[in-house]
Amino acid sequence: MNIASVVVDVAVRQTDRPFDYEIPSRWEDMIQPGMRVIVPFGPRHVQGFVLETREEAESRKLKPIVEPMDIAPVLNKELLSLADWLTAESLCFKISALQAMLPAAMKAKYSKHIRITGDHTLSQEAQALFGSREEITWEEAAETGALAEVRREVKKGSLDVVYSVKSKGQKKTIRMVQCPLSEEELAQTIHSMPKNAVKQKEALQFFQGIAGNWVPLKETGISSAVAKALIEKSLLLEKQEETYRDPLAGRTFELDQPLELTQTQKAVIEPILAKIKEDQSETFLLHGVTGSGKTEIYLQSISEVIKKGQEAIVLVPEISLTPQMTDRFKQRFGDDVAVLHSGLSTGEKYDEWRKISRKEVKVVVGARSAVFAPFENIGLIIIDEEHETSYKQEENPRYHARDVAIWRSSYYQCPVILGSATPSLESFARAKKGVYKLLTLSERVNDRPLPSVDIVDMREELREGNRSMFSRNLFEKIKDRLQKGEQTVLFLNKRGYSSFIMCRDCGFVPECPNCDVSMTYHRHRHQLKCHYCGHEELSPNVCPECGSEHIRHFGTGTQKVEEELLKLLPEVRIIRMDVDTTGTKGAHERLLKRFADKEADILLGTQMIAKGLDFPDITLVGVLSADTMLHLPDFRAAEKTFQLLTQVSGRAGRHTLPGEVVIQTYTPEHYSIQLAADQHYEAFYEQEMQVRKAGGYPPFYFLALITVSHEEAITASGEANKIVANIKPELSPAAVMLGPVASPISRINNRYRWQCLIKYKREPKLGTVLKQVLEHYAKQGKSNGLMVSVDIHPYVLM
DNA sequence: AATGGTCAGCTG
DNA sequence: AGCTGACCATTC
Numbered sequence: 001m002n003i004a005s006v007v008v009d010v011a012v013r014q015t016d017r018p019f020d021y022e023i024p025s026r027w028e029d030m031i032q033p034g035m036r037v038i039v040p041f042g043p044r045h046v047q048g049f050v051l052e053t054r055e056e057a058e059s060r061k062l063k064p065i066v067e068p069m070d071i072a073p074v075l076n077k078e079l080l081s082l083a084d085w086l087t088a089e090s091l092c093f094k095i096s097a098l099q100a101m102l103p104a105a106m107k108a109k110y111s112k113h114i115r116i117t118g119d120h121t122l123s124q125e126a127q128a129l130f131g132s133r134e135e136i137t138w139e140e141a142a143e144t145g146a147l148a149e150v151r152r153e154v155k156k157g158s159l160d161v162v163y164s165v166k167s168k169g170q171k172k173t174i175r176m177v178q179c180p181l182s183e184e185e186l187a188q189t190i191h192s193m194p195k196n197a198v199k200q201k202e203a204l205q206f207f208q209g210i211a212g213n214w215v216p217l218k219e220t221g222i223s224s225a226v227a228k229a230l231i232e233k234s235l236l237l238e239k240q241e242e243t244y245r246d247p248l249a250g251r252t253f254e255l256d257q258p259l260e261l262t263q264t265q266k267a268v269i270e271p272i273l274a275k276i277k278e279d280q281s282e283t284f285l286l287h288g289v290t291g292s293g294k295t296e297i298y299l300q301s302i303s304e305v306i307k308k309g310q311e312a313i314v315l316v317p318e319i320s321l322t323p324q325m326t327d328r329f330k331q332r333f334g335d336d337v338a339v340l341h342s343g344l345s346t347g348e349k350y351d352e353w354r355k356i357s358r359k360e361v362k363v364v365v366g367a368r369s370a371v372f373a374p375f376e377n378i379g380l381i382i383i384d385e386e387h388e389t390s391y392k393q394e395e396n397p398r399y400h401a402r403d404v405a406i407w408r409s410s411y412y413q414c415p416v417i418l419g420s421a422t423p424s425l426e427s428f429a430r431a432k433k434g435v436y437k438l439l440t441l442s443e444r445v446n447d448r449p450l451p452s453v454d455i456v457d458m459r460e461e462l463r464e465g466n467r468s469m470f471s472r473n474l475f476e477k478i479k480d481r482l483q484k485g486e487q488t489v490l491f492l493n494k495r496g497y498s499s500f501i502m503c504r505d506c507g508f509v510p511e512c513p514n515c516d517v518s519m520t521y522h523r524h525r526h527q528l529k530c531h532y533c534g535h536e537e538l539s540p541n542v543c544p545e546c547g548s549e550h551i552r553h554f555g556t557g558t559q560k561v562e563e564e565l566l567k568l569l570p571e572v573r574i575i576r577m578d579v580d581t582t583g584t585k586g587a588h589e590r591l592l593k594r595f596a597d598k599e600a601d602i603l604l605g606t607q608m609i610a611k612g613l614d615f616p617d618i619t620l621v622g623v624l625s626a627d628t629m630l631h632l633p634d635f636r637a638a639e640k641t642f643q644l645l646t647q648v649s650g651r652a653g654r655h656t657l658p659g660e661v662v663i664q665t666y667t668p669e670h671y672s673i674q675l676a677a678d679q680h681y682e683a684f685y686e687q688e689m690q691v692r693k694a695g696g697y698p699p700f701y702f703l704a705l706i707t708v709s710h711e712e713a714i715t716a717s718g719e720a721n722k723i724v725a726n727i728k729p730e731l732s733p734a735a736v737m738l739g740p741v742a743s744p745i746s747r748i749n750n751r752y753r754w755q756c757l758i759k760y761k762r763e764p765k766l767g768t769v770l771k772q773v774l775e776h777y778a779k780q781g782k783s784n785g786l787m788v789s790v791d792i793h794p795y796v797l798m
Numbered sequence: 799a800a801t802g803g804t805c806a807g808c809t810g
Numbered sequence: 811a812g813c814t815g816a817c818c819a820t821t822c
Contacts, residue, residue: 003822010800014819019821041822042801042821043800044799044800044821062822800820800821801821802818803818803819804817804818804819805815805816806815806816807814807815808813808815809811809813
């Protein structure tokens with residue numbers, strides 16, 4: 001008999017293994033590994049992925065596959081084995097790995113219906129529920145409280161519960177029509193139409209001269225009622241044709257030409273092209289200061305790959321995946337480019353995925369998950385801004401796009417380019433060790449000078465009586481730009497209005513009732529919001545503790561900066577960009593366009609403006625508070641601060657006008673701020689490496705984070721202790737186990753959280769040991785409510 | 799995850 | 811006896 005082993009869509013430890021199903025003979029030639037199928041699982045139907053098919057001589061009792069969901073595999077051999085690797089590497093469930101590689105539209109949608117079987121007579125109560133219908137939804141029955149009655153009837157056999165599985169996303173189709181008559185017949189028919197059939201006559205006239213051609217109904221101008229009448233008379237034929245939703249509808253791109261490379265660019269691209277030509281895998285770390293022309297290197301390398309008949313993947317952090325960025329690829333490669341970003345609807349993403357899968361494009365530009373693009377002849381993978389932490393996925397499967405890229409490059413024997421002006425310490429250290437090949441672009445194209453940077457000590461400002469959030473230095477410079485008609489970018493890494501509120505009389509700070517974090521104040525709805533569990537409540541006007549009316553809004557958000565700025569300079573035109581103003585689709589693009597069109601003097605925003613914007617008239621960049629990030633409980637805080645400041649400073653003076661940067665800080669002496677001002681990457685690298693070495697952090701050690709949570713703090717800490725005690729003897733003496741300690745956010749959603757951090761260099765057994773821990777708690781922990789999660793190479797230590 | 803089976807405890 | 815809710819094993 002023919003057997004398929006199937007991983008089912010039930011993401012828990014107990015079902016995290018393949019189940020065997022019989023392949024019914026009618027699907028025998030059809031069912032292949034990598035296909036989605038619907039299978040019976042227990043009493044219901046679920047989606048599953050076929051891992052492999054085989055023939056067994058002996059027949060055994062297996063349930064048959066209900067039906068395939070695809071006509072061709074959605075995952076090829078390579079992606080299936082990548083899923084194996086991902087599962088082992090990140091300790092996730094196989095189903096999570098498989099699903100991570102496909103667009104959300106391919107996730108299953110489940111529904112439950114209750115149907116009358118007709119075998120027995122229904123009770124009156126049930127009859128009332130159905131009315132004249134044959135079938136109702138489960139939800140409907142549940143709402144009316146009739147489930148008990150339904151259960152009885154099901155037992156009796158008069159009702160049936162049917163489970164259905166559907167793919168979430170649908171292919172979009174358009175209605176096509178054709179006139180099947182010959183031209184002569186058509187002319188005759190039109191002539192002999194009854195006089196009152198004006199519309200039908202008109203419709204047929206449309207087909208004169210093009211009879212036999214398929215035309216989209218929309219383009220014919222024929223109403224659907226008229227079309228229906230003609231189809232009934234067989235004067236027209238119709239069919240549904242698959243089509244793509246077009247996110248770029250109405251936009252055309254004029255192709256541009258490769259730019260002439262500078263000497264340094266040539267020196268850098270040469271080894272990349274060599275590896276492409278030789279079909280060899282190699283990871284390049286392209287370290288190029290902002291404005292040094294990294295993108296042109298990417299574009300010309302991709303050209304080479306396309307020339308060879310291969311494909312390329314380009315990863316870009318979500319926040320810099322702007323039209324400005326993707327247009328450069330569209331302009332160079334035209335229709336050969338697919339773009340995957342979060343702004344697309346589920347359906348649009350699905351369509352882009354299908355274009356890739358059918359090899360209708362050669363290049364994919366997208367955020368993290370685009371690393372799974374289903375190409376089968378990859379010639380190059382590029383990760384731009386490789387230091388960005390958003391390349392690490394924080395849910396299962398907890399993978400890092402860089403690792404996936406390198407895995408795929410070794411499968412396809414092609415190079416990887418990691419590009420950044422401020423490489424992650426991990427990557428730079430690997431480049432220094434020779435694991436990656438380091439390529440450096442140290443000059444800006446056209447030798448534009450780097451902007452001059454002023455560091456302003458805000459403590460000093462305060463001492464001299466300036467209590468505003470703008471230093472005198474920055475304020476003067478802003479006024480100067482206004483006069484000259486040049487543009488300013490102000491950067492702040494906070495969102496909302498104020499980050500928290502506090503009673504000035506008793507010091508009370510409202511905290512989330514479910515989590516141990518202070519709540520964030522959102523002014524537009526005068527609400528307090530918890531960023532961890534989503535809890536919302538109205539912001540109090542009097543202190544709930546002491547009844548005082550003196551409530552102060554602490555921390556400075558973009559809204560507040562805007563207000564203060566308008567107070568000081570009433571006529572200034574500001575565009576504010578943060579999560580609040582860019583929430584709607586395309587808002588990001590619209591705001592940037594307005595700024596580019598010089599409809600505003602100042603662009604004020606959070607993280608999202610740190611990247612990629614490149615306008616000629618920006619001559620001033622102000623960082624309002626450089627150290628908000630520096631004091632987070634994160635060993636990467638200094639690195640992130642350095643990267644951000646360097647990145648932001650790069651926004652100024654990219655064109656003919658020289659740029660200036662003002663960095664305001666309360667810790668001007670910190671090396672990450674000093675060295676960012678000097679744009680001195682290597683010096684920062686050396687210094688930070690010392691710190692990491694002393695602390696035993698990456699890149700000197702690998703990390704694994706175990707988090708244990710439970711409703712009772714005692715249970716969480718007790719079990720965390722047990723876990724540590726169990727793991728410790730399994731590891732080599734060189735491994736360090738920190739904790740368990742309460743997590744920095746010690747409670748989320750009413751669950752207390754304890755964590756321990758493992759620092760290690762080489763622990764071949766670690767994966768197995770951690771998997772055992774997870775399995776143990778999957779069995780035992782389910783009943784006592786304990787949850788254990790493991791993050792290998794964590795980026796978020798909270 | 800979701801389901802059906804088992805079983806203790808309660809109602810009448 | 812009949813029903814409900816808690817617990818728990820099972821899912822090819």
